[in-house]
Amino acid sequence: MILRALLSLCLALPGVAQEFSPNVPDAHTLHLWQFDEDGAPFADAGAYPHPMEGLLNGASAAHSSLPGLGKAMSFHANAGGEPGAPDLRGAILLARPHIDSGPRDNAPEDFRYFGPDGAFTYEAIVRFDILPHEAGVVACGLISMDGDGDDRSFNFRIEKEGFLSFIPLPHGGAGGLALATIPTSGPHAIDTTHWFHAAVSYDGNEGVPNNLKLYWTKLGPDLTEANRIGSGTLSTGFSGGTGDFAIGNEARAFDGNAEAEPFPGLIDEVRISGVARHPSDFFFVDPSSRISPELVVEHRSDEAHRPDSRLRLEEVLVDSSPEMFPAANGGALVLPPGLHRLDFDFGFGPDNPGGAIKLRCQLEGIDDRWQETERGMGLVCQALDKDGRVISQSRFPFIGTSDGWETTLEDSAMIRRVEPVYIPEDAVSLRLSLNSGSPDTTGFVTLDRLALTLPGEPDTSLWKNGSVELNETTARAAGVPVGWHRDGSDPAIARVVFRSGAGSLALVDGDQQRHGEWSSVQPISPGAGGVFVLSWQEAYNVSSGSLHRATYVNVPPGNYTFRVVGLAGENDPLGDGISLPIVIEPPFWRRSWFGPVLAAGLVALVAAGVVARLRLMAKRRVELLRSQNALERDRIRIARDLHDDLGTRVTVLNMTAALARRDIDIDPAKAHRHLDKMTDAAREMVVALDDLVWAVDPAHDTLDHLASHLTRLAEEMFRDSPVRCRLEIPSTLPARPLGAEFRHHLSLAVKESLHNVLQHAGACEVFLSMECDDDRITITIRDTGCGFDPKADRGGRGLGNTPARIREIGGSYAIDSSPSRGTCIVIICRLPKTPT
Structure with missing residues (x-):
């Protein structure tokens, strides 16, 4: 309060705030x-x-x-x-x-x-x-x-x-x-x-x-x-x-x-x-700018100051949202496919209420005849068919003040109202909506004890939830009774009010630009058409604005024209009225181009299916050929290995056996040497055969099996030799699949390189290492032996055959050596892609 007093004191100081002049009485005060x-x-x-x-x-x-x-x-x-x-x-x-x-x-x-x-x-x-x-x-x-x-x-x-x-x-x-x-x-x-x-x-x-x-x-x-x-x-x-x-x-x-x-x-x-x-004739407006009551009378009689009194369409709501529409007649309002709710607000404007002029409207294509419009709030009863379309509608307006109205919804008396409604036989559901009408309609309305009965049977209601049942959901103004829901541009206008401990549906609308609505849809028995009695209790005080509202729900695709005319007499049109074409586009399957496009699409689909099947068959044939080709290559490789390796060993074995047979009686000591040589050759042939079997066994088609094989190969090769072998191979490797051809060539290349170390490097150390990442494997063979000059060497070191094997599987082979400085061989191969 002290702060407010200081503020008032400051406002009273000269130069701090505007100085107002109080009201001066005039002849109308x-x-x-x-x-x-x-x-x-x-x-x-x-x-x-x-x-x-x-x-x-x-x-x-x-x-x-x-x-x-x-x-x-x-x-x-x-x-x-x-x-x-x-x-x-x-x-x-x-x-x-x-x-x-x-x-x-x-x-x-x-x-x-x-x-x-x-x-x-x-x-x-x-x-x-x-x-x-x-x-x-x-x-x-x-x-x-x-x-x-x-x-x-x-x-x-x-x-x-x-x-x-x-x-x-x-x-x-x-x-x-x-x-x-x-x-x-x-x-x-x-x-x-x-x-x-x-x-x-x-x-x-x-x-x-x-x-x-x-x-x-x-x-x-x-x-x-x-x-x-x-x-x-x-x-x-x-x-x-x-x-x-x-x-x-x-x-x-x-x-x-x-x-x-x-x-x-x-x-x-x-x-x-x-x-x-x-609006200008108040004390806070400069006296020279005020329009006195006498001037207002003059302005009203002055033709130049008369406001435009033409009938006009103020707003169109599509599904409760404002929609831009053509300002002039001739342009069409085009809407997307589907069922739409259309609300039309029209009239003579706020300063030209139109007096007692009657207005009639029609949505051609929906209405069979002109409908006389009503202002104010209203209870609308609509019968719907199986597709949700409105096939009959009755509106019961609330305008002015109900009997028994006092000051508020809570203290006013509820009056029973009874109205007849017609429901067609093909109706399957009924929709009741309590709406606040056009946006400029204001006021209060409350309903309770809604009932739909047959004539002469007032005690049996076909409408459920006609009264608000108080529970934890409805015991507040924002509650929602069972079976009802709010709608409109301002759903908060729809409320629950409480009278003597009981709730009822209500609209409290003080907004001049928005509207609200309660609505509920309930099924009815098929074929139960005829005249029914709709009754309820009501209290209201409603001020209608200058605008009229026409509402159409579940309007299907089609071409329509909304028309409004004013009637000067009983049936004499006044002025040009309103005309607004409306096009609700059909769904794409009902448009003229859909049939030809569908036929063309089906032909294209069949053609694509045939082409896809032919491509699949061709792909399968190619895969079969590839498989046969791979099998044939494996057979040729196996045959070559049998011929080049095992065949040579068998030939040597036969020759040594012949020599042993010749010398067994002539020179027994020499025959014993031939037999020892035969034993070594047989052992080597078993090892070679084991290597060949390992190369073709699918169970070994993985990277970790390759590493194990190379480790075993190196250990056996250098076991009784003066060469000391050191292995640098990861303890765990991913189980990446490898083809038999890839394993075979890589293992033979490593074996030949190690064999060259054993035969030519002398007493030394050899290091075998393997590194692997996501897409390649690197094998390094490095020794500390006597070395050689790769350019000058043309001996039987297998240098020509080994690089060829590696190139055949898409890898690279590099050798670096010089006399007395050892040899280093690096083999890099890209791992085969994992099949998906």
Whole structure:
């Protein structure tokens, strides 16, 4: 509070903030209270003055107002009761000195609150201590004539949900409503630091849509007019009766209901005028820029200032989302394939409500005849066929005020309503939707005890979930009853309200640009067509905007035209009307090109299948040939090895046996040497045969088996020799598959290289190492022997045959040697690819 007082003091200093001039009474000012007194009574500067006398329940005067406007009133207090409940005794400023549960606190009978033609403007400036939803009150009262008994006329207040509302009450003679959402963003967003101007005006034209205007303006420099946030409609004007007139609250004071709507902050400059003031005709606009009520009359009679009154299509919603549509007749709205919901909003615009002109619409291709449109909220009953298409529809509107309406959904009486509906025999399901109509429709509606019955059988309902069952899911405003779901551009408009411990479906719509909906679909028995009775209990207070809405659900692909005409008489069209072609594209299988493309595709598919089969057969033949070729190469290799190696050994064995047979009698010692040589040759032949078997055995077609074989080969070769062999082979190698040919050539190349070391290097050390990575193997054979000159050597070292073997398997063979410095051989081979 100290910080707020310092802020007010700073705003009052010259040069710190704009200096405002207070309201100056004119001929149309019925009442003007500026609250510059330190206490009650507060003088009325209007043409029909009546001072405000009752400063009660903690209301206090002499608080800082806007610079230049003197003092203000605070209503952020109470004298007991439960916050948020009807028994709260909140701060209030009353026309009479005391509150009375009877007529003694009524304003006098000559108290004027509308002009000669019924028009009025109610306005005040306000500043919040806390925002409405934090205040813990029923509502935040601004100006009211709402008391006890039969003297309830109107409430101009701020709802705790964030709406600015003007609500005619049952005994004032007027019917209708104005409700609009207070901005929470932008230049006029509600807060607790600035002053705001709130106003409602009525132009006196009974029953004309949008004859009520709501304004909400953040006060500051350079304003040229009030910020309009919404519109409403009074179906009839006030009758002139008076009641408990109050500022900053309602004046209800009977058992169980007290002053439960205190404003949580400051109020100043309360004015009641007998005309609908122009948005510029308020104190915060420079006087030279204001349009007075007299100028408004002149403008209305001036043809140049008459607004465009042509019928126009304002918006098209496709599946609840706004859709761009051609502005001029002739262009078509093209939509993708599928079933679509189409909502059309049309009318004469907010400043040209069209009066009593009737409008009829038709969606050619769906409607067999013209349908007369209705404004307001509505309950729509639609019969659907097996494809989900609407085959019959009935709409029951809610517009104006229901019998028994009081102030809110919670305290108004529920009235039973019964309507006949026709359901065709081919209907398989029924869809009920409670919708808030066109976006500029505002108000309240609640339904309960929905039932669908046969005539004469009121106790058996075919509609399930007609009442909200209270449970952990539904016991809150955002709950969703079983079988129902929310829809619309603002689904939060659809709520659950609670009355006497029971819940019911409701719409609370204060937004002038959005709509909400409850909907439910339930199956019905096949063939159960005919006339049924749809009944429910209802309470509503709905202000229709200037727009009409036509809704079509589950519209299938096709070509349509939406048309609207106005009727000057019973059947005489007025003007050109509206015409919008609509094309919902068919699915691709129903388009003209699909048949030829499908046939061509099938031919191409068959051809591709034939080609693929032929390629597969050719591939199999190639694989067979490759396999046969590989087998043939293995056979040739085996035959060559048998001939070159084993054949030679057998020949040597035979020759040695012949020599032994010749010398056994002549020279027995020499014969024994021949027999020893035969034994060695036989042993070598067994080893060679073992090597040949190892090379062709598929069980050894892996890298680790190759390493084991080379290790064993080196150990056996150098076991009884003066050459010392050292092995550098990894202990674990991946089990990479290797072909028989690859293993055979590589093992023979290594064997021949080791054999050359044994035969020619002399006493030395030889190192055999193997390295392997993902795609290649490197084998190094290095000795410390006598060495040789590779260029000069042409002896039988196997140097020509070994490189040839390695090249045959796609590898490389390198040798480096010189006399007395040993020899180093490096064999690098790319590993065969692992088959996938």
